[in-house]
Amino acid sequence: MTIRIGADEMMPFLEEVFPQVAGMFGIDRLDEDLLIMRLYSHERHLRPGGTVSGPAMFGLADVSAYVATMARIGREALAVTTNCSIDFMRKPVAGADVLAKCRVLKLGRSLSVCDVLLYSEGMAEPVARASLTYSLPPVAAG
Amino acid sequence: MTIRIGADEMMPFLEEVFPQVAGMFGIDRLDEDLLIMRLYSHERHLRPGGTVSGPAMFGLADVSAYVATMARIGREALAVTTNCSIDFMRKPVAGADVLAKCRVLKLGRSLSVCDVLLYSEGMAEPVARASLTYSLPPVAAG
Amino acid sequence: MTIRIGADEMMPFLEEVFPQVAGMFGIDRLDEDLLIMRLYSHERHLRPGGTVSGPAMFGLADVSAYVATMARIGREALAVTTNCSIDFMRKPVAGADVLAKCRVLKLGRSLSVCDVLLYSEGMAEPVARASLTYSLPPVAAG
Amino acid sequence: MTIRIGADEMMPFLEEVFPQVAGMFGIDRLDEDLLIMRLYSHERHLRPGGTVSGPAMFGLADVSAYVATMARIGREALAVTTNCSIDFMRKPVAGADVLAKCRVLKLGRSLSVCDVLLYSEGMAEPVARASLTYSLPPVAAG
Numbered sequence: 114m115t116i117r118i119g120a121d122e123m124m125p126f127l128e129e130v131f132p133q134v135a136g137m138f139g140i141d142r143l144d145e146d147l148l149i150m151r152l153y154s155h156e157r158h159l160r161p162g163g164t165v166s167g168p169a170m171f172g173l174a175d176v177s178a179y180v181a182t183m184a185r186i187g188r189e190a191l192a193v194t195t196n197c198s199i200d201f202m203r204k205p206v207a208g209a210d211v212l213a214k215c216r217v218l219k220l221g222r223s224l225s226v227c228d229v230l231l232y233s234e235g236m237a238e239p240v241a242r243a244s245l246t247y248s249l250p251p252v253a254a255g
Numbered sequence: 256m257t258i259r260i261g262a263d264e265m266m267p268f269l270e271e272v273f274p275q276v277a278g279m280f281g282i283d284r285l286d287e288d289l290l291i292m293r294l295y296s297h298e299r300h301l302r303p304g305g306t307v308s309g310p311a312m313f314g315l316a317d318v319s320a321y322v323a324t325m326a327r328i329g330r331e332a333l334a335v336t337t338n339c340s341i342d343f344m345r346k347p348v349a350g351a352d353v354l355a356k357c358r359v360l361k362l363g364r365s366l367s368v369c370d371v372l373l374y375s376e377g378m379a380e381p382v383a384r385a386s387l388t389y390s391l392p393p394v395a396a397g
Numbered sequence: 398m399t400i401r402i403g404a405d406e407m408m409p410f411l412e413e414v415f416p417q418v419a420g421m422f423g424i425d426r427l428d429e430d431l432l433i434m435r436l437y438s439h440e441r442h443l444r445p446g447g448t449v450s451g452p453a454m455f456g457l458a459d460v461s462a463y464v465a466t467m468a469r470i471g472r473e474a475l476a477v478t479t480n481c482s483i484d485f486m487r488k489p490v491a492g493a494d495v496l497a498k499c500r501v502l503k504l505g506r507s508l509s510v511c512d513v514l515l516y517s518e519g520m521a522e523p524v525a526r527a528s529l530t531y532s533l534p535p536v537a538a539g
Numbered sequence: 540m541t542i543r544i545g546a547d548e549m550m551p552f553l554e555e556v557f558p559q560v561a562g563m564f565g566i567d568r569l570d571e572d573l574l575i576m577r578l579y580s581h582e583r584h585l586r587p588g589g590t591v592s593g594p595a596m597f598g599l600a601d602v603s604a605y606v607a608t609m610a611r612i613g614r615e616a617l618a619v620t621t622n623c624s625i626d627f628m629r630k631p632v633a634g635a636d637v638l639a640k641c642r643v644l645k646l647g648r649s650l651s652v653c654d655v656l657l658y659s660e661g662m663a664e665p666v667a668r669a670s671l672t673y674s675l676p677p678v679a680a681g
Contacts, residue, residue, distance in 0.1 A: 166275075166314075167314070167317050167336050167339075168310045168311070171310050171313040171314075172309070175309050193343070194343050195342065195508065195530065196340070196341070196343070196482075197309075197339075197340070198339070198340040198624035198670065199338070199339050200338050200644075200652050200670060200672065201335070201336050201337055201338070202337075203645070218656075218664075224479065224532065226628055228668060238645075239645075242652070244624065246530075246626065248507070248508065340482035340622075342510050342530065344505075345503070360484070360486060360514075360522075360526055361486040361487065361522075361523075363486075365649055365674070368526070370512075380502075381502060384502055384512060386526060386528065390649070417592075450559075451597070451598070451620050452594045452595070452597050452598035452601065453594070455594050455597040456594035459593050477627070478627050479628075480625070480626050481597075481625050482625075484621065484622050485621055485622070
C-alpha cells in the first residue's frame with residue numbers, strides 16, 4: 114500500500130476539501146506503517162473541566178481514517194464513512210493535544226478498514242480506540 | 256422507566272452542564288416511549304455541499320442517549336459514554352434539521368444502552384443509526 | 398424493497414447454502430416490514446446454567462440479516478458480512494427459543510444495513526441488539 | 540496488569556467454566572503484552588468451501604477477550620460480554636487454524652476493553668478485527 118499523497122501535499126488537500134476544519138488538525142507522520150494525526154487543543158472542543166469532547170475525538174478518528182485511505186488511493190477518488198465503532202476508555206488530559214495513531218487494516222476495491230488509537234499527548238495509555246470503514250465508490254469516468 | 260426530568264427542565268440542565276452546545280439542540284418529544292431531539296442546521300456543521308458532518312451527527316446521537324438516560328436516572332447522577340457504533344447510510348439533506356429518535360433498550364445499575372435513528376427532517380428513510388452505551392458510575396455519598 | 402424470496406422458498410435455500418445450520422433456525426415471519434427468525438433451543442448452544450451462548454446469538458443475528466438481505470436481492474446474488482456491532486443486555490431465559498426481529502435500514506447497490514433485536518421467547522425486553530453490514534459484490538456476468 | 544492466571548492454569552479453568560468448548564481452543568502465548576489463542580480447524584466451524592464461519596470467529600475473539608481479562612482479575616471474579624464490534628475483512632484460509640492476537644486496552648474497576656486481530660495461520664494480513672467490552676460485576680462477599 115504505497116503512499117501516493119505525502120504529508121506535505123495532504124494538508125492543503127484536506128483544507129481544500131474540508132475548509133471548515135482548517136487549523137484544527139496536523140500530521141506528525143504519514144508513511145506505509147503508520148499515520149499520526151494531531152488535534153490541536155482548542156477551547157471549542159472542551160467540555161467544562163477542560164477535557165476534549167466525544168464528537169471532537171470522533172472527528173479526529175474519522176479524519177485520520179480518511180487521510181490514511183486517501184493517501185493510498187489518491188485524490189481523484191471518493192471515500193465516505195459508512196461505519197465507526199468507538200470506545201472511550203479514559204478521560205483526556207485537559208489542555209493537551211490529542212494524537213491519533215491510525216493503521217490501515219484493509220484496502221479493498223470498495224472498502225477500507227482502519228484502526229485508530231487516540232492518546233492525550235504525554236500520556237502512555239490510550240484515551241479511546243476506534244475502527245472505521247470507508248466506502249470507496251467508483252470514480253465517474255472523466 | 257419513569258421520566259424524572261421532562262423536556263422543560265432538561266434543556267436548561269443540558270446547557271448548564273454543556274454550555275458549549277447552547278443553541279445547537281432542541282427537544283421535540285421526551286416521554287417513556289421515545290425521545291426526539293433536533294440538531295438545528297447551522298453553517299458550522301456543514302461540509303462543502305451543505306450536508307451535516309459526521310461529527311455533528313455523532314454529537315447528536317451522543318447527546319440524545321445522554322438526555323434519554325439522564326431523564327430516567329436524575330440530575331444527581333453521572334453518565335459517561337463508553338461505546339458508540341454508528342452507521343452512516345444516506346447523505347443528509349442540505350439545510351434541513353437532523354432529528355434523532357432515541358429509545359432506551361436497557362437501563363441497568365451500571366450501564367445504559369440506547370438505540371438512535373437519525374433523519375433529515377422531511378425525509379422518510381434514516382440517514383444514520385447509532386447504538387450507544389453509557390457507564391453510570393455510583394454517585395459519591397453527599 | 399419488495400420481497401423476492403418468501404419464507405417457504407427461503408428455508409430450503411438457506412439449508413442448501415449453509416447445510417451445517419440445517420435444523421437450527423426457523424422463519425416465523427418474512428415480509429416487507431419485518432423478518433422474525435427463531436433459534437431453536439438446543440443443548441449445544443447452551444452455557445452451563447442453560448443460557449444461550451454469545452456466538453449462538455451472534456449467529457442468529459447474522460443469519461437474520463443475511464435472510465432479510467437475500468429476500469430482497471434474490472438468490473443469484475452474493476452477500477458477505479463485513480461488520481457487526483452487538484450489545485448483550487440481559488441473560489437469555491434458559492430453555493427458551495431466541496427470536497430475532499430484523500429490519501433492513503438500507504439496501505444500496507453495494508451495502509445492506511440491518512438492525513436486529515433478539516428476545517428470549519416470552520420475555521418482553523430484548524436480550525441483545527445488533528447491527529450488521531453486508532457487502533453485496535457485483536454478480537459475475539453469466 | 541500482572542498476569543494472575545498463566546496459560547497452564549487457564550486452559551483447565553476455561554474448560555471447567557465452559558465445558559462445551561473443550562478441545563476447540565488452545566493458548567499459544569499469554570503474558571502481559573499479548574495473548575495468542577488458537578481455534579483448531581474443525582469441520583463444524585466450516586462453511587461450504589471450507590472457510591471458518593463468522594460465529595466461530597466471533598467465538599474466538601470473545602473467548603480471547605475473556606481469557607485476557609480473567610488472566611488479570613483472577614478466577615473468583617465474574618466477567619460478561621456487553622459489546623462486540625467485529626469487522627470481517629478477508630476470507631480465512633480453508634483448513635488453517637485461526638489465531639487471535641488479543642491486547643487489553645483498559646482494565647478498569649467495572650469494565651475491560653480488549654482489541655483482537657484474527658489471522659489464518661500462515662497468512663500475513665488479518666482476516667478480522669474485533670473490539671470487546673466485558674462488564675466486571677462486583678463479587679458477592681463470601
